[in-house]
Amino acid sequence: MSGKKGETRVKIFRDWCKGCGICVAFCPSQVMKLDNQGKARVVQDDECINCGFCEIHCPDFAIMVHPREELTPFEAYIEEVRPATREDLQKTRNNSTG
Amino acid sequence: MAKVTQLIHNYLRHSKRFPHVFCPGCGHGIVLGSLIRSVHSLGLAKDDVVLVAGIGCSGRIPVYVDFNSVHTTHGRALTFATGIKMANPRLTVIVIMGDGDALSIGGNHLIHAARRNIGLAALVLNNHIYGMTGGQSSCTTPLGSYSTTTPFGQLEEEFDISRVAKVCGSSFVARTTVMQARHMDKMISTAITHPGFGMVEIISPCHTQFGRKNRFKTSVDMYRWLQKKSVSLDKFQELPPEKRKDAVVTGIFEQKDCIGLEEKHARMRRELRGET
Numbered sequence A: 001m002s003g004k005k006g007e008t009r010v011k012i013f014r015d016w017c018k019g020c021g022i023c024v025a026f027c028p029s030q031v032m033k034l035d036n037q038g039k040a041r042v043v044q045d046d047e048c049i050n051c052g053f054c055e056i057h058c059p060d061f062a063i064m065v066h067p068r069e070e071l072t073p074f075e076a077y078i079e080e081v082r083p084a085t086r087e088d089l090q091k092t093r094n095n096s097t098g
Numbered sequence B: 001m002a003k004v005t006q007l008i009h010n011y012l013r014h015s016k017r018f019p020h021v022f023c024p025g026c027g028h029g030i031v032l033g034s035l036i037r038s039v040h041s042l043g044l045a046k047d048d049v050v051l052v053a054g055i056g057c058s059g060r061i062p063v064y065v066d067f068n069s070v071h072t073t074h075g076r077a078l079t080f081a082t083g084i085k086m087a088n089p090r091l092t093v094i095v096i097m098g099d100g101d102a103l104s105i106g107g108n109h110l111i112h113a114a115r116r117n118i119g120l121a122a123l124v125l126n127n128h129i130y131g132m133t134g135g136q137s138s139c140t141t142p143l144g145s146y147s148t149t150t151p152f153g154q155l156e157e158e159f160d161i162s163r164v165a166k167v168c169g170s171s172f173v174a175r176t177t178v179m180q181a182r183h184m185d186k187m188i189s190t191a192i193t194h195p196g197f198g199m200v201e202i203i204s205p206c207h208t209q210f211g212r213k214n215r216f217k218t219s220v221d222m223y224r225w226l227q228k229k230s231v232s233l234d235k236f237q238e239l240p241p242e243k244r245k246d247a248v249v250t251g252i253f254e255q256k257d258c259i260g261l262e263e264k265h266a267r268m269r270r271e272l273r274g275e276t
Helices: A022-026 A053-057 A086-095 B004-011 B028-042 B057-064 B077-087 B099-105 B107-116 B161-167 B181-193 B207-214 B219-229 B233-238 B261-272
Strands: A008-012 A032-034 A040-042 A063-067 B049-053 B068-071 B092-098 B121-126 B172-177 B198-203 B230-232 B248-255
Touching (some): A008 A040, A022 A032, A022 B219, A053 A063, A053 B004, A053 B181, A063 B004, B028 B092, B028 B121, B049 B077, B057 B068, B057 B092, B068 B077, B077 B092, B077 B107, B077 B261, B099 B121, B121 B181, B161 B172, B161 B198, B161 B248, B172 B181, B181 B198, B207 B219, B219 B230, B230 B233
Parallel strands (some): B049 B092, B121 B198, B172 B198, B230 B248
Antiparallel strands (some): A008 A063, A032 A040, B172 B248
16 A cells, blocks of 8 residues: 655645544654644655555544645635635525535 | 545535534544445445444434434434344445443343344444443443543443354454554445344544543543554464453454345245245
8 A cells, every 4th residue: 555755645624623633643754743723734745655544544534645746626626616605605504404 | 545535525414514523533433434435345325325323422423424324212223223124125234333322221132133143234333431421431441440430440340342242143243443444444344245243343442531531641642552452363362361461352253154134034035925
């Protein structure tokens, strides 16, 4: 499973991270660190060896190990993203009940 | 390894207010991810999978994932699941229970589901404590450890869940920990495909209620302890007896060929109707 250094990068969704520190403690090459907000942050992007430990052991699904050349889904659709309007939020809220 | 998180996101119910309710460092989230990966690797459709859960922290797991889900009464998850499986054997039924749910309140049902050998996959998430109600000692609290109701140490011996299931006749019994997610994936997918009753005991540490009272400063300390203590079954047999005492043994304890109860029932039905 382990690949070469520098082929992948780690993406953290900070809204979903709860700062348990599992990824920071068990990362073999210290890619992540807890910052002053208590959440994980990528500090050494180049050191990732693609072992995949953080991705499958994150209890909150907040980490993604991604091939370096490809865009993450969020970056791929960034052109289509616009700020949410009041109507959008209303619609989302009505759909999400149940 | 990449793109696992994207895959998991396809199975989640995003309307259910993420991040989920589990405490920071709770192992239940890892189990949820592992369950999704196992179901995905088996290529099952979302509509063909039923998740049945009882009450407790583990009862929140089916809420977040987009399968058919039943959130049942305390300890009775296995009985509901038995009914679902007998009514529609085509469905893949996965039961998620906590240790209190499976052995204290629903201990009776676990024994009889194992005896019947009905084709369910039962995941028992063992966190050694009643986590949701405030950290009371449960029947799996280890001897001498502390909890809200045992402030000077537990006096009772703990239940060995895997041994109970094995003795009661379950045809697939395995134990794994949340620190070995790949091993857990393998165990869960084997339990799902196994024709009879497949029970997987998953050690999932509870830092908030159990760890803090037992001298674990952070949840990471608890995971480190779990990683240190867990040994595979082959290695355990080579260990000297003094080291065996507090080891967490992981691996498959029982795996035998059998016919599930629903299959036996279908055969009897065909026979009685004269359809060969």
